[in-house]
Amino acid sequence: MAVDAWVVEGSFGLDRLVRVTRDEEPLGPGQVRLAVRAVSLNYRDLLMVQGAYDPRQPLPLVPCSDACCEVVACGAGVTRWRVGDRVIPAFAQAWTDGVPSRAAIRTTLGGPRQGTLRTGLVLDEAGLVRAPDHLDDVACATLPCAGVTAWRALAVEAGVGPGDTVLTLGTGGVSLFALQIGRMLGARVLVTSSDDAKRARVEAMGAFATRNYRDDPGWGRWAREAAGGDGVDAVVELGGAGTLDQSLRAVRPGGTIALIGVLDGVKTELAVTRILMHGVRVQGVLVGSRADLEALVRALEAHPDVCPVVDHVVPFDRADQAFADLARQRHLGKIVVQMPG
Numbered sequence: 380m381a382v383d384a385w386v387v388e389g390s391f392g393l394d395r396l397v398r399v400t401r402d403e404e405p406l407g408p409g410q411v412r413l414a415v416r417a418v419s420l421n422y423r424d425l426l427m428v429q430g431a432y433d434p435r436q437p438l439p440l441v442p443c444s445d446a447c448c449e450v451v452a453c454g455a456g457v458t459r460w461r462v463g464d465r466v467i468p469a470f471a472q473a474w475t476d477g478v479p480s481r482a483a484i485r486t487t488l489g490g491p492r493q494g495t496l497r498t499g500l501v502l503d504e505a506g507l508v509r510a511p512d513h514l515d516d517v518a519c520a521t522l523p524c525a526g527v528t529a530w531r532a533l534a535v536e537a538g539v540g541p542g543d544t545v546l547t548l549g550t551g552g553v554s555l556f557a558l559q560i561g562r563m564l565g566a567r568v569l570v571t572s573s574d575d576a577k578r579a580r581v582e583a584m585g586a587f588a589t590r591n592y593r594d595d596p597g598w599g600r601w602a603r604e605a606a607g608g609d610g611v612d613a614v615v616e617l618g619g620a621g622t623l624d625q626s627l628r629a630v631r632p633g634g635t636i637a638l639i640g641v642l643d644g645v646k647t648e649l650a651v652t653r654i655l656m657h658g659v660r661v662q663g664v665l666v667g668s669r670a671d672l673e674a675l676v677r678a679l680e681a682h683p684d685v686c687p688v689v690d691h692v693v694p695f696d697r698a699d700q701a702f703a704d705l706a707r708q709r710h711l712g713k714i715v716v717q718m719p720g
């Protein structure tokens with residue numbers, strides 16, 4: 380059967396994202412053939428399509444890493460899955476657990492490996508996780524990148540627990556998961572946003588306090604005081620170069636900054652004394668392993684009231700529109716592409 384796909388072809392750019400039809404891939408031993416049901420977009424996918432994530436990425440490239448799929452055929456020797464199972468691909472296909480090797484880091488979908496924005500694909504059986512039954516395809520598709528990143532930052536790296544205070548930046552995909560997961564772990568969650576309407580919405584979702592980071596460029600001090608004076612226990616640092624200094628002002632001595640995003644740049648001048656004098660742990664996070672995705676699925680099953688926040692769903696034949704929507708940054712939570720049927 381033919382597979383419909385969106386690919387970046389020729390050169391990078393949103394205008395180089397085109398729809399193509401291809402023959403389906405061969406199914407090897409230990410592999411499963413998947414019908415893709417929904418794909419969620421991440422900021423990384425936008426950077427990848429624009430050529431800003433890895434300008435050396437060979438083209439053509441099928442973008443995106445996130446999906447919810449159904450197993451439609453199993454290759455010889457497959458033991459983990461059966462036809463009809465609903466599965467989610469792990470972001471880095473060969474990163475099972477612990478700390479990744481350099482080789483495992485090179486197995487991420489949507490660059491360097493071909494991604495998920497297509498109607499069908501073939502993956503190794505080991506690169507998949509069971510989708511939770513209580514969440515629909517659209518919600519499950521949001522978990523592999525944004526969901527796992529927030530989970531790894533807070534539950535694994537920062538060890539957030541009851542009574543802690545977490546600060547998360549903005550109201551995009553990772554940040555909204557950080558709000559939900561932080562609360563799930565028993566923490567109070569502070570959120571910054573440039574949009575007062577979005578602030579009101581996240582307050583209604585349980586944010587402990589919010590601040591407009593455009594109106595208050597010194598929001599680090601606000602967060603420190605909102606946490607009780609010493610500072611927050613963990614920061615989900617999504618801005619990068621432009622926000623790290625304020626995050627360092629917000630975090631308590633001995634606290635953790637999970638360095639995740641580059642929404643506000645990649646290079647900056649920084650006074651490192653704040654890190655050493657306060658014993659701050661600045662921890663880089665690259666999404667997470669298959670074990671992290673499995674742990675997130677279990678946590679969501681234990682909290683069935685928590686549903687990923689999806690801003691809107693776009694049909695597969697308008698996936699280029701979904702990228703344009705992501706670039707506009709008006710969304711709250713996730714933008715998801717859904718396959719027909």
Ligand SMILES: NC(=O)c1ccc[n+]([C@@H]2O[C@H](COP(=O)([O-])OP(=O)(O)OC[C@H]3O[C@@H](n4cnc5c(N)ncnc54)[C@H](OP(=O)(O)O)[C@@H]3O)[C@@H](O)[C@H]2O)c1
Pocket residue numbers: 420421422423524525528548549550551552553554571572573574577592617618621622638639640641642643664665666667705708709710712
């Ligand atoms: N390292 C990893 O493993 C990993 C994994 C996932 C994502 N990321 C990175 O994390 C970042 C967020 O990804 P995402 O997919 O969640 O993005 P997203 O959904 O596109 O998030 C967009 C939101 O971020 C907020 N924002 C933009 N500039 C900001 C700034 N200067 N300060 C604070 N907030 C700002 C805005 O919120 P408001 O409209 O409310 O202001 C915006 O709506 C990206 O840089 C992405 O590449 C890294």
